[in-house]
Amino acid sequence: MAETEQKLIKALRQHDRQAQRQVLERYGREVFALVARLLTSREDAEEAYQDVFVKVFQGIGRYDEQRCSLRTWLSRLAYHEAIDRLRRKHQPMVYYDDCDADGLSDEETAETLGQPNGETVQLIRTALQHLPPEEQAIVTMFYYEERSLKEIAYITESLPTTVASRLSRTRKKLCRIIKMLQS
Secondary structure (H helix, E strand, O other): OOOOHHHHHHHOOOOHHHHHHHHHHHHHHHHHHHHHOOOOOOOHHHHHHHHHHHHHHHHHHOOOOOOOOHHHHHHHHHHHHHHHHHHHHOOOOOOOOHHOOOOOOOOHHHHHHHHOOOHHHHHHHHHHOOOOOHHHHHHHHHHHHHOOOHHHHHHHOOOOHHHHHHHHHHHHHHHHHHHHOOO
């Protein structure tokens, strides 16, 4: 861990307002982007964002820098805040079924998702909207934020092998959705 981050954490534990501002400036956009991807309402995302940082500033004593980086810890809090809000709303949502993707090979998936170009990227973005929030988050964290399986596992409170298999299944679902959108 960088010395500057250690100093920042120490200052946060002392409830230093300047340190809190620094955390908001350094990580605020990323936290907001994560909750906004999971929550469809901007108002819900803004509330979740605020609640995350209230929890961060009040609960910084529970942060263990030996387990993960501050960035990863913030992402974990943001992920769970957003998922909890979705569960509390009990909104019925219809997503693409897992079973249709079971027969798809890894090669076919790679060919369909292919090399990213404007059309493929747009199709992937559209297809992502047909996935449950947890799957959207995993895809986003792995491909867009370039997080490791270990980091994603920590954020989602699962095992890296579980994340890897969910990611594989989700890629296949994305492939099927894209094929459906293209037809």
